[in-house]
Amino acid sequence: MNRKPFFYDITLRDANQALAKPWNKEEKEVVFKQLLKLGVQAVEVGFPIASEMDFESCQNLARIAPENVVISALARSKNVDIQRAWDAIKDAPKPRIHVFLAMSPLSMENVLQLEPAVVRQQAIEAVAFAKSLVGEKGDIEFSPEHFGDCVENFDFVLESLKQIVKAGATTINLPNTVERYRPLIYVDMVRKVAEALPKDITISVHCHNDLGMATAATVESYFAGAAQMECALNGLGERSGNTNMYEVAVALHNSGVEMDLHLEEIYETALLTSKWAQVPIYAKAPLVGIDVIAHRSGIHQDGAAKTKNMKKGAYRPIDYSLIGRNENDLLAFTSQSGKTAVYEILSHNGYPVELDEAAELQPVLKEISEKEGELPHSRILEVFKQKCCNLNGRLVFRTIDVEGNSFVFRFQKDGAQMEESISAEGPIEAALILFREIGLPVELNSYNQSVVSEADKLWAGRALSEITLSANGKTVVGRGISSDTLRANMKAIFGGVNKLYR
Numbered sequence: 001m002n003r004k005p006f007f008y009d010i011t012l013r014d015a016n017q018a019l020a021k022p023w024n025k026e027e028k029e030v031v032f033k034q035l036l037k038l039g040v041q042a043v044e045v046g047f048p049i050a051s052e053m054d055f056e057s058c059q060n061l062a063r064i065a066p067e068n069v070v071i072s073a074l075a076r077s078k079n080v081d082i083q084r085a086w087d088a089i090k091d092a093p094k095p096r097i098h099v100f101l102a103m104s105p106l107s108m109e110n111v112l113q114l115e116p117a118v119v120r121q122q123a124i125e126a127v128a129f130a131k132s133l134v135g136e137k138g139d140i141e142f143s144p145e146h147f148g149d150c151v152e153n154f155d156f157v158l159e160s161l162k163q164i165v166k167a168g169a170t171t172i173n174l175p176n177t178v179e180r181y182r183p184l185i186y187v188d189m190v191r192k193v194a195e196a197l198p199k200d201i202t203i204s205v206h207c208h209n210d211l212g213m214a215t216a217a218t219v220e221s222y223f224a225g226a227a228q229m230e231c232a233l234n235g236l237g238e239r240s241g242n243t244n245m246y247e248v249a250v251a252l253h254n255s256g257v258e259m260d261l262h263l264e265e266i267y268e269t270a271l272l273t274s275k276w277a278q279v280p281i282y283a284k285a286p287l288v289g290i291d292v293i294a295h296r297s298g299i300h301q302d303g304a305a306k307t308k309n310m311k312k313g314a315y316r317p318i319d320y321s322l323i324g325r326n327e328n329d330l331l332a333f334t335s336q337s338g339k340t341a342v343y344e345i346l347s348h349n350g351y352p353v354e355l356d357e358a359a360e361l362q363p364v365l366k367e368i369s370e371k372e373g374e375l376p377h378s379r380i381l382e383v384f385k386q387k388c389c390n391l392n393g394r395l396v397f398r399t400i401d402v403e404g405n406s407f408v409f410r411f412q413k414d415g416a417q418m419e420e421s422i423s424a425e426g427p428i429e430a431a432l433i434l435f436r437e438i439g440l441p442v443e444l445n446s447y448n449q450s451v452v453s454e455a456d457k458l459w460a461g462r463a464l465s466e467i468t469l470s471a472n473g474k475t476v477v478g479r480g481i482s483s484d485t486l487r488a489n490m491k492a493i494f495g496g497v498n499k500l501y502r
Contacts (some may be wrong), residue, residue, distance in 0.1 A: 004259050005252055006228045007245065008042040008204065009035050011273070012061075013074055015236035017047065019277055025057040031276060032061050035233075038269050039262040040245075042070035042228075044098060048088035049081045055088050062092035072096040072141065077126035086133040095138035097130040098173070099123070103157050104149035116153070120160045124167045131168030141171035143206065148176035148186050158196055165201055171228060172197060173204035176217055179240075180210070183217040187224050194225025204228030207243045209235060214243040219251045233273040234281065234288075246270065246287050250318060266323035287323060293330045296374070298338025304329040305340045333380055335369040338362060345380050350453020351464075353384075354477060361387060381456060385481065393498025394440070397490050400427065409434055411494070427486060428467070431493045440501050442469045449488065452481060465492035471500045 012031060016022050023031065028045070035043055045062065048055040058073050065071045071092035075081035077099055089095045101123045102112055108119050123142065130140045142164050144150065150157045161172055174193060176186050186207075194203045205221040205228070207214040218229055235244030246266045252259060270288040274281045283291035295304045295315060303314030308329050311319045320328050331341040342365060343358035365383055369375050375383075396412040407430035408421045420437070424430035428447065435442055445468040452459045465480045465488040478496025482488040 058088035062089040077101040100143035103144035104146035142169040143173040175206040191224035206230035209240040215247040267325040397494040463488040469496040
């Protein structure tokens with residue numbers, strides 16, 4: 001496509017009127033400034049005839065609007081509405097009056113209770129009056145409300161739109177005011193209008209989400225000829241809401257469409273909008289929900305882990321840094337999770353375990369999760385330390401006393417209390433000699449001591465010893481954590497022997 005989508009935000013009008021507590025003048029200004037930060041090209045600031053507060057809010061935003069942003073106000077096809085809208089936004093650098101009138105058979109007959117010819121003439125006269133007010137300074141948008149219901153009288157609507165364009169409208173917005181059918185029925189209607197009207201007329205779409213397909217209808221309408229995308233922050237709006245701006249923008253981006261929207265501002269905008277509107281973002285909300293980066297099943301976790309450093313992940317639509325969200329794949333542990341989750345969670349929290357160690361711990365955690373549900377990282381670390389950094393087994397370490405090159409070990413072996421004195425150059429060498437003398441010989445492969453990661457809030461700053469031992473063709477890693485480095489070493493080496501001689 002050789003054109004960029006034009007994002008026309010309707011949060012301050014369509015979404016705001018659906019809030020339990022609509023925003024006042026000051027609150028609207030806060031939202032407006034965030035919209036500018038996001039980079040929208042047009043803002044429908046309100047419905048000035050609705051109340052004095054809304055009129056003043058529209059007037060205020062028109063006066064502080066930047067030169068490059070269209071400021072629009074909504075009006076019914078009545079001169080009093082149109083005049084009120086113009087009075088509210090005439091100080092904007094780029095003002096627009098948005099006139100609407102229902103043209104579906106259902107609405108004309110049962111709501112307006114007018115004949116189609118009367119409706120057409122009323123729309124033409126309203127647009128002409130609006131054009132007489134804005135002159136060359138602004139422009140006119142017209143919406144045949146309930147356009148999505150105009151399958152039966154499409155030819156009437158199309159002919160009406162041609163005459164409305166002649167009266168002065170330069171943007172024709174096609175609302176799917178109530179979503180009732182499959183998106184392609186609506187999209188096909190949009191395509192026919194785009195093909196029938198002059199090429200200098202901007203085709204716009206405005207979709208509601210009654211069946212959950214507003215984003216699909218909007219995105220596909222762009223490829224059918226629509227240039228203006230009417231969307232709302234967080235998908236706010238009447239009933240199930242309006243088209244969600246973030247979803248449309250990212251879907252178009254993923255399809256190779258260039259745009260002027262600042263995608264990196266999306267996540268912050270979503271969080272702020274939720275706070276201001278007092279409408280929580282549900283956990284599974286696409287792109288911005290708290291749960292959309294989480295993977296709980298073993299198969300998904302494996303794929304996510306293997307592609308975690310790639311722009312295109314196995315189980316995510318984007319690299320979430322695109323929208324300013326500095327996290328991608330979050331592996332959570334439930335009874336459905338596999339060894340990969342254990343491995344990734346422990347590694348993330350500063351414990352670089354081996355995959356086979358994670359595999360040993362997974363069934364233990366699975367059994368716990370079947371009773372407790374999803375396990376927080378702190379619970380997984382707790383179990384890990386109990387099972388992998390513990391002293392339980394054939395040997396139980398108690399204490400070690402050091403006098404020069406003499407090391408006195410106090411411990412239990414198979415339940416019996418024991419004390420052994422060993423001469424050696426250091427405590428690890430002494431321990432290896434001890435194990436040989438008590439019939440549990442092992443070979444030292446590697447030794448490493450570090451500080452527990454700050455990610456582990458409980459144990460951060462303590463010594464973490466990791467000692468790799470082998471015996472009888474098997475290799476294990478013993479671990480020990482303590483504020484005392486010597487004790488951490490002894491926990492690690494005794495724990496490793498317990499693994500080798502279970």
